[in-house]
Amino acid sequence: MAQKKNVTFNDIAEYTHFSKTTISRYFNNPDSLTLENQAIISDALVKLNYKENKVARILANGKTEFIGIIIPSLYLHYFSEILDRILSTYETFGYKFLVFVGNEKKEVEKQYIKELLAYKIEGLIVLSHTISSKSLAALNIPIVSIEREDQYICSVNTDNYMGGVQAAGLLASHNCDVLIHINSPTGKELPTYGRIQGFLDICEEQHLKHQVLIRDLKADYESTQAQLEKIIDDLDRDYAGQKKGIFISNDTHANIFLNLLFRKHKVFPEDYLIVGFDNSPISREAIIPISTVGQQIDKIAYEAVNLLVELMNERKKRRPVPLEEPIHKIIPPVLMRRETTEREERA
Amino acid sequence: MAQKKNVTFNDIAEYTHFSKTTISRYFNNPDSLTLENQAIISDALVKLNYKENKVARILANGKTEFIGIIIPSLYLHYFSEILDRILSTYETFGYKFLVFVGNEKKEVEKQYIKELLAYKIEGLIVLSHTISSKSLAALNIPIVSIEREDQYICSVNTDNYMGGVQAAGLLASHNCDVLIHINSPTGKELPTYGRIQGFLDICEEQHLKHQVLIRDLKADYESTQAQLEKIIDDLDRDYAGQKKGIFISNDTHANIFLNLLFRKHKVFPEDYLIVGFDNSPISREAIIPISTVGQQIDKIAYEAVNLLVELMNERKKRRPVPLEEPIHKIIPPVLMRRETTEREERA
Numbered sequence: 001m002a003q004k005k006n007v008t009f010n011d012i013a014e015y016t017h018f019s020k021t022t023i024s025r026y027f028n029n030p031d032s033l034t035l036e037n038q039a040i041i042s043d044a045l046v047k048l049n050y051k052e053n054k055v056a057r058i059l060a061n062g063k064t065e066f067i068g069i070i071i072p073s074l075y076l077h078y079f080s081e082i083l084d085r086i087l088s089t090y091e092t093f094g095y096k097f098l099v100f101v102g103n104e105k106k107e108v109e110k111q112y113i114k115e116l117l118a119y120k121i122e123g124l125i126v127l128s129h130t131i132s133s134k135s136l137a138a139l140n141i142p143i144v145s146i147e148r149e150d151q152y153i154c155s156v157n158t159d160n161y162m163g164g165v166q167a168a169g170l171l172a173s174h175n176c177d178v179l180i181h182i183n184s185p186t187g188k189e190l191p192t193y194g195r196i197q198g199f200l201d202i203c204e205e206q207h208l209k210h211q212v213l214i215r216d217l218k219a220d221y222e223s224t225q226a227q228l229e230k231i232i233d234d235l236d237r238d239y240a241g242q243k244k245g246i247f248i249s250n251d252t253h254a255n256i257f258l259n260l261l262f263r264k265h266k267v268f269p270e271d272y273l274i275v276g277f278d279n280s281p282i283s284r285e286a287i288i289p290i291s292t293v294g295q296q297i298d299k300i301a302y303e304a305v306n307l308l309v310e311l312m313n314e315r316k317k318r319r320p321v322p323l324e325e326p327i328h329k330i331i332p333p334v335l336m337r338r339e340t341t342e343r344e345e346r347a
Numbered sequence: 348m349a350q351k352k353n354v355t356f357n358d359i360a361e362y363t364h365f366s367k368t369t370i371s372r373y374f375n376n377p378d379s380l381t382l383e384n385q386a387i388i389s390d391a392l393v394k395l396n397y398k399e400n401k402v403a404r405i406l407a408n409g410k411t412e413f414i415g416i417i418i419p420s421l422y423l424h425y426f427s428e429i430l431d432r433i434l435s436t437y438e439t440f441g442y443k444f445l446v447f448v449g450n451e452k453k454e455v456e457k458q459y460i461k462e463l464l465a466y467k468i469e470g471l472i473v474l475s476h477t478i479s480s481k482s483l484a485a486l487n488i489p490i491v492s493i494e495r496e497d498q499y500i501c502s503v504n505t506d507n508y509m510g511g512v513q514a515a516g517l518l519a520s521h522n523c524d525v526l527i528h529i530n531s532p533t534g535k536e537l538p539t540y541g542r543i544q545g546f547l548d549i550c551e552e553q554h555l556k557h558q559v560l561i562r563d564l565k566a567d568y569e570s571t572q573a574q575l576e577k578i579i580d581d582l583d584r585d586y587a588g589q590k591k592g593i594f595i596s597n598d599t600h601a602n603i604f605l606n607l608l609f610r611k612h613k614v615f616p617e618d619y620l621i622v623g624f625d626n627s628p629i630s631r632e633a634i635i636p637i638s639t640v641g642q643q644i645d646k647i648a649y650e651a652v653n654l655l656v657e658l659m660n661e662r663k664k665r666r667p668v669p670l671e672e673p674i675h676k677i678i679p680p681v682l683m684r685r686e687t688t689e690r691e692e693r694a
Binding site for chain 1: 421434435437444445447448450452455459462466568602603606610631632633634635
């Protein structure tokens, strides 16, 4: 085998004539040695071709510097963007990320988490929905969730309720005759249910005609397309001649909806207004820039890792203080007014 | 601290009155024990609340079951899709993935790889361009690259040359007056240069008027948009009234190009044909479904992990045989004819 035997503390001690304790101090508390002795050991490391063995360090102090990320899939721009931002915190916090894509397979996900625990990861960021927060809390490691049921675990989320209020408020301010919200099936325990509640509250407060259309849009493109085409046909028939304000739960689907409208009518019809959610790149790259409730992805990713690092650091203390209640951080959304609602800017 | 002391082989031996060797055999070669003794030990593990400590196993046999992935970013659909497919091989191969997003920061990337090596990862999949294949090969661990310079390392790539031939051939078959290829700066040592070469060879063979436009489209959306708008203005002026066949190097940019054409002309102009590359979801979700040279992402991801696993398994043998030459696997592309080239299907 081409690999050489690893250089050990023993080898370094023998080579430098220092004790093993001194070598250990060089690695763990270098300032306790004179600069001269530091230089002698440092030279020896180069000569011996010493490579730090982090696995041995993990065994010694239990620190792996690994965080697991469980994400449902990378199809929605929102997920790939937030993963990109979380991974980019390596420069700030130094943690490395083991990433798992769940694809709704609960048993595989459980198996994966079991393995991660065996590898002594320090913490977990969970975006998938398959395992309850109660089961996750029982794992007894630091966990932060994003946009999923989070009763028993810490979380960082967009203020979804405010997002729903902003979207409905924007459509209402343009004097729409009817407000429509299109979303996937969403349990009331999920943070994203706030989008539906915020929408409903504004409509009821302002006595606006409205409808919430719940469709399973998480499947493949063909079925998503078919369902959105059906919605457009229904809306064209049921609300002919009326100004329709459409609030769609993410920009990926808002873009598909807009394109299907175009394909059917050859233009963006005068009686439609559209607001998406997320401020994904596609909302700006669309045929007409799409108004959207922007999630501050950078901030969410940073706050999630930051909170997790705090929890992990507490855990490393000699007498860690357990949290009395899970921490739920809320990040405000930012409304982006673009051409799918601001007609005067078009033409 | 709430965590209990880990249960060791010693504890299990003491509890069951077996020797430590027998306990070790239970984990490494259970069939060497009677079923009765297996049951006794298995019961003891439950009673003692034993949790497998993989870190200790790594120290014992050098196997981490970790693979590092270095990817430039997740902005292009191509990258998030291929990452999704690589991560999904967990079910097939059992390897866990440490993922790093490079964002063109060479020094951070080097630091990250250094850390991965210290953690004794078994292999590396590299999609980013910042470090030469010569430097990567010198790391002396199994590496497979995808779509980057790969002279000294193994790789799995789409047959980019055939992709360029397919795209130019399709445009030529529609009797375009001029063929245009839009790409980012691409060195001749990169596999994706094949797209340019394939395009050029078809144009020259068939004596077709053509132009290759190299623009730095990797920056933010605003600058990409500005550059593509300029290209459209130039083409409209320079080739007015001529049938223009446009081959764009990825579907994300093909979609932006198509949308900008629509924004300018209010329709998809009769004198434009467009072919993208990748067969990303956006190519089907576009305002008009975009013809594209499809990369078989599933196959590329599977073959990359499969090849890496072979290299890693060889490395674990008592007398591993080093490769004489790096292996370069080529996966054929699949041409998808859609409405941006097949006019008869529109209307």
